[in-house]
Amino acid sequence: MSPRGLRTMVCTLSCRFLFKNSFSRFHLLTIFRRIRIKICPESEKIWFHWGSNPGPSACKADVITATLWNHSGTELLKTGIWIWDGTKHLISKPRGEELLLCRMGSCQEFQVSVHTSPGPTCGTYNRLYLSVIGSHGETPPIPVNNDHHLLPGSTCLVLVRANGPLGQVVLVRLRLEAQIGFPNVDWHCNRVEIRQCTKDQEPEPESSETQVFCCDKWLRTADGDVELRSGKLCLLAEETEEQLKQHRLMQLQHQQELIRWGSFVEGAPQCVDFKNMSELGPNLSYTHTSPTINMHYLKGFAGRVEPWTSFSELEAVFAHSGHQNSIARFVKAHWKEDWYFGYQCLSGCNPLLLRQTRLIPPNLAVTSDMLRPFLPAGSSLEEELQNGNIYLLDYKLLDGLEPNQINGKQTYLSAPLCLLHLNQQGHMVPIAIQLQQTPGPQNPVFLPSDSDCDWLLAKIWVHSADFQGHQLISHYMRTHMMAELCCVATLRQFPEHHPLHQLLMPHVRTSLQINLQARASLLAVNGVFDQAVGSGLKTIPEILRRASATIHYRSMCVPDDLSDRAVDKLPHSFYAQDALRIWDALHRFVLAWIDLYYRGDKDIKNDSELQNWITDINKHGFIQNSGFPQCFHTKAEVSKFLTMFIYSCSALHAAVNFSQLDFALWMPNCPPSMMRPPPQVKGGVTEQDILSFLPGINSTLRVLMALTVLSQPSVDFIPLCHYREAIFRVDAHRRLVEGVQAELKAINDDITERNRHLELPYPYLCPSGIENSVAI
DSSP states (O other), X not given: OOOSSOEEEEEEEEEXXXXXXXXXXXXXXXXXXXXXXXXXXXXSEXXXXXXXXXXXXXXXXXXXXXXXXXXXXXXXXXXXXXXXXXXEEEEEOOTTOOOOOOOTTSXXXXXXXXXXXXXXXXXXXXXXXXXXXXXXXXXXXXXXXXXXXXXXXXEEEEEEEOSSOOOSEEEEEEEEEOOTTSOOOOEEEEEEEEEEBOTTSOBOOTTSOOEEEXXXXXXXXXXXXXXXXXXXXXXXXXXXXXXXXXXHHHHHHHHHHHSOEEOSSTTSOOEEOOSSGGGGOGGGOOOOOOOOOOOTTXXXXXXXXXXXXXXXXXXHHHHHHSTTOHHHHHHHHHTTOHHHHHHHHHHSSOTTSOEEOSSOOTTSXXXXXXXXXXXXXXXXXXXXXXXXXXXXXXXXXXXXXXXOEETTEEOBOOXXXXXXEEOTTSOEEEEEEESSSSOBTTBXXXXXXXXXXXXXXXXXXXXXXXXXXXXXXXXXXXXXXXXXXXXXXXXXXXXXXXXXXXXXXXXHTTHHHHHHHHHHTTTSTTSHHHHHOSSHHHHHHHHHHHHHHHOOHHHHSHHHHHHHHTOTTOTTOHHHHHHHHHHHHHHHXXXXXXXXXXSSHHHHHHOHHHHHHHHHHHHHSSOGGGXXXXXXXXXXXXXXXXXXXXXXXXIIHHHHHTTHHHXXXXXXXXXXXXXXXXXXXXXXXXXXXXXXXXXXXXXXXXXXXXXXXXXXXXXXXXXXXXXXXXXXXXXXXXXXXXXXXXXXHHHHHXXXXXXXXOSSOOOTTOGGGOBSSOOO
16 A cells, blocks of 8 residues: 555656567667656655556566656656566665655756768767756756767757756757777767757747757867857857856866977977877867879989089989979079079069168178169169169078088088169069178179179079078968967967857968977978988077067068068069958958957957967067067957968968979079088189089989978868858858958959969969968
8 A cells, every 4th residue: 555645746757678588688678658656755655556567568677777757857766776566666765865846847858969070980989978058057968879870970869858947058068988899989079959848848849949059079088078058159258157157267278288388499489289199189180181293203312412413414303303394394494594583582482581672781792883784874773772673682590500411411501692673674683692691802792794603603592591591481480380379379268169269270270280290200300401401400490599589570461561571562573462462351351250249449458368369479479579469459450460370371371382392393493402612702613513512412302302292282172261160151250251252262363364474473372272271
């Protein structure tokens, strides 16, 4: 008999049965049934009547768990193992656990759909657990894929019932756990969607709001609990839920423990403190799929340490390796010509150094009379300076550096000063070259009127110096190191829900991996710099220190830089023309993004996460007198700063990286090292002597093989302002992306049409060929 004082209520009972079938295999079966229970407040017993055996009729079944739910979906009781004994059951209440009796309608039930990304490797064998977190409570973790597989592109549906009122749902917590006997495979989650159910356990009508919790990243068992949030991107000041503020803070604390600052070179912008690739994790790693590269004719020279015996020998290698490269063929045909020397200063692989000068440097030993023959009739050096027609290349950063040893032989570096003149034909031509910074009788000034070999050798020395500066400063420091500086600061100071985190990461995410690889190979012992480049490993730190100490913020911003150097309006400055248009398009895009989230300059000043970000960059970037903003006051300042980073990581990298092989395939145009010291007198050089200055055979080919690899974009590279991240498909963001893509396409069409009419096209800033980030 049932005891007195029983209270009656209608509930749902779910029982999980463990039973053995006729083949002696164990099975689990879950049965739901609506029942009437009787509760005795004074005892530890709950009485109920099922009506018939709930287990499989043809076998003996033991109930291993039983759960009671009230009408609103609140879990009242969960028991351990108990055994079927007829139509009436006695369920013991677990010791120390209160029986929850919620009022009708006070608890919640949710239909949750978990979406796996569609990529072929996005699925996992691992078990996924999910909790729904509200403003007033959270649900215990429940398995998502007990009866489903997390396959690529699949959706798993699960019903989540709260133990009590949750309030507003603010977060979803996911956790992966490995399954015994299966490989521990990472899982790429696309999103989680939640819709609250009605009292009849049916989803709310289609008109009700479905909360979408974007993930769009890899999850690992090592990550532990990963929490996702829904809603629009927002600033910290706009957070209304305290839990979301704490979630934001905890995410940054976790990131700052994981992403730490390190140093590659003291005195230069810092890098991530990772020692190997495994520390990156799947979300900061990527796969670079190179196109098929034909290096067949560059191999097989490793044992040839001797110098080139003749230009004919060089031509034989070029005939096989460069015959399909139209720009390289043009370089070979015109590399000795003065106009083409000047052209490369404007639209070659290093268009960042040439600048207008109104004064002759005091350490350049030239006079007006010395240069008069190379200026327009009736003009003077002073007049040409005043008219803005004199330009300068100054490689002072290379002065006094210890050169490398290659194949056991000493190499030599110079720090040239080269004066150029913008002539009446619109050509930029060299008119004086001094190979070292300190003037003197053993440091002559070479002139176009000198012997052909003297003048050609002087220009070769300038090109060799330019190779060192181009690779380490224009390329590595100004694109690779800048991208990594931005990436580390962004990961440490912007939570994922900050709008600037989402804007920047597609442009900098790949920088950590490619720079780790560069520091472990190209810039390491036995790498190409160690074995084939004149500056070598010993000078890399000093060059980067000197460059970092002298760089200025204006030189990183295209309109300021081109205007300061007075190269923005020159007729053959195709880099400048294209760079200005791309910068303007990017700047308008960034400004529009800023306008979505910052109502005015006050919001900029009050965004503590933004101010912490620029502080982190300054602390670990360049020196304080470099002109970089120390804090932000206006939307205009932020827009310019972000544009600078995005341009440096995309368009600038395309201009200085993907061009380098074209100008280096004919090695005398771009020698990576020099094997004899700079000449101290004029008149003693022959064509055969010039060959003895150039790098040896095996080091030449080693550099060309490296440049061949570096100059190939991935077969599936992402073009500038194309985004795979889901956040860019949100309506407001999508409209901005479509706008900038339309602008870039118009620029691309114009450049293509212009190049069609040029004997030597400049293709490096065609937007369709610009990669969205530094990925090679």
